[in-house]
Amino acid sequence: MPRVKPASQLSEAQFAVLVDGLADDPGRRDLLTELLHENHPVYAECGAAAVVRMRGWILVALARAGVPDGALIFLLEELDAGVDPYLVAAAARALRSYPRPTETFAAFVMRALSNIRYRDEPVSFEAYGEYAMSAAGTSPVQELLETLAWLGPLARGVLPELMLLRAQCGAGSRKLRVDIDRAIRAISAADQAISSGTLACCGAPPDSLPNTVAWTASSRRDAGPIGKVVLEDHDGNRITFEEFFKGKPAIVVFFYTRCDNPMKCSLTVAKLAHVQGLLDAQGLGERIQTAAITYDPAFDLPERLRIYGQDRGVRLDARHRMLRALDNDALRRHFELGVNFIESLVNRHRIEVYILDSEARIAVSFERIHWDEREVVTRAIELLEEREPGAGQGQPRSCCSSSVAAGPAG
Amino acid sequence: MAPTRKAAKRSKQARKKSPKKSAKKSSSKRSVKAESPKVAARRAASTATDSKGTVKARVAAAALSPLAVCESDKDLQAMLKTLRNQDEPVKVRLAALQAMQAASFSVVAFESSRGDYIATLRAIADDPDPELRQRVLGILAREKDGYAQKKLIEGLKDPKKALVPPEKALQLLSYDVHADAYSAARDIVKKPPDEMARREALRLLAADATAAPMFEKLLRDKKELREVRQIAASALQALKPEKMQQHAREILLDKSDYDDIKATSLTALTQFGDQEAIGKDKALLKSVDRLSAGKASAKYRQSASRFLGKYSQ
Incomplete structure (x- = not known):
């Protein structure tokens, strides 16, 4: 609180x-x-x-x-x-x-x-x-x-x-x-x-910065009430959160079309298109889903979503969608989104990307610092493998900060 | 054709007769050729910022000086000083502003001048001259400058503090959806100082997702000004297209509504309508068909034929 x-x-x-x-x-x-x-x-x-x-x-x-x-x-x-x-x-x-x-x-x-x-x-x-x-x-x-x-x-x-x-x-x-x-x-x-060896050392930075957080399978929170929240996609089709996200791992990014910072939403959605390309290249386009969900559902109507995605090269079909939630508050609460509003308009937001497991639970989050597309894909593939017996389910995974250690990505 | 010997001789003699004149001519040719655009621009900047010059000459010179402003800190500072100086003729200051604006388009060359430029614009945003003030605020507003937005909103809330007329302030604030101007715009719609300000406030609110119910009401109000209803129609199409489709249909079925509003409704349905639903809507098709053959204006008939061409097959 x-x-x-x-x-x-x-x-x-x-x-x-x-x-x-x-x-x-x-x-x-x-x-x-x-x-x-x-x-x-x-x-x-x-x-x-x-x-x-x-x-x-x-x-x-x-x-x-x-x-x-x-x-x-x-x-x-x-x-x-x-x-x-x-x-x-x-x-x-x-x-x-x-x-x-x-x-x-x-x-x-x-x-x-x-x-x-x-x-x-x-x-x-x-x-x-x-x-x-x-x-x-x-x-x-x-x-x-x-x-x-x-x-x-x-x-x-x-x-x-x-x-x-x-x-x-x-x-x-x-x-x-x-x-x-x-x-x-x-x-x-x-x-x-x-x-000349005269410079004093400056000390070490914190071991990890909370820009990437991963949860072990046993510690992941159930989708809960968010499962019934209705989402509308770029073609106006409606589907519940559960219907879309349960069954396959998914990579989810957040954005809004009126964002005026080219380093945030526009870049995030363009990077999602790159992620889709990486998945396709490995033949995983049908096994790992992707979604871009708007922070601003009141303004980002299906046509705006579609055009915004298409303009940035995003592949749009049944497994890969641009979405808006009909109950935005539920979505904010579930993901604890780093965003705030004046009325329905976003006044500030962070960069945030999530990987959901096949139970639609949040398994990994990348926040604030630019995320690396390959790393996100690798983490999503790990979740695919998690379903196979003895492939790491329940193994503890600690937080990491690879993006920060390597400097800004993207 | 090769020159004849006589002609060559005449030319030689002529050169001998007036050596100074011809030397001067050739030197002047050389100087015109030799003066680079940079030098010319610096000379122009010097003229433009020289308070002893005539207004006409200074205004003309300012137009040639943007390159100098990018290239020389001294010229930049002189131009900004002219712009700031309230004792200078307004025409010269406006020309200096235009020169600075032109220079700022060369983003890379202007890189290190930008700070001084923005600071100067902020400093003269409340200049006594209304034209200069409005243009300065316009430039800052396009840059989404927080200072300018704050001043414009203050002016909308308290007319005594207004630097520009309310309709202009609203127009400038509409450059930035995040300018936080919706609340001030709503107040103006409720209690407009004049009709122009009200229309600009409505245009600004056309990007406000919560304003759709207000636009629905305005669109259906036949006592409302037609221009306002047109604004309401396009705002509604942007914010709640399904509502606009619904109202457009009702307007078209309403025999007492105005032609231009019907034409707008027809355009909305023609461009964005549901092909299958409208194709089956016999009442609507019949109404448009009947009206297109009536005494409606040419514009309306044209819109009607486009609509029927799309849906009546």
């Missing part, structure tokens, strides 16, 4: 005071991480811009107070797929207060730099909800370059990319070149430190 009052009881100004208070109180600082969950009631019925301001302020508070392990995944998520300048800048700044930097971070920072460089704009962290009216302050690109400089030797892996960025700078980009040069110098100087 959330330990912070929902938004209906908090104005934005009160929210800002609350966040500042939590950041200043070491005993309650962990509540800041709790507030970063998209489905926290504090974001219910807030506009998308308000959600940006609220989440951004939490990241700014974390930058001040220090980032605990539990909050790290939220920063990396923002760097991996964020396109809002304020949030990306705040995440980059907050990352610098994480006590145990690793080489993996550099790939996330570099990816954020490629995503945001043509959307760079001044941002202000001076006061809650403040918009920068001059370019004298900071910006996401500046924050990201400063974070690369902070990573120093740990960013060696992205040095060639950074050099390329430097070479691409236009003639009028003096300020940008200065910032890039500073980062390059910091990385290279530290390089020398490494070769």
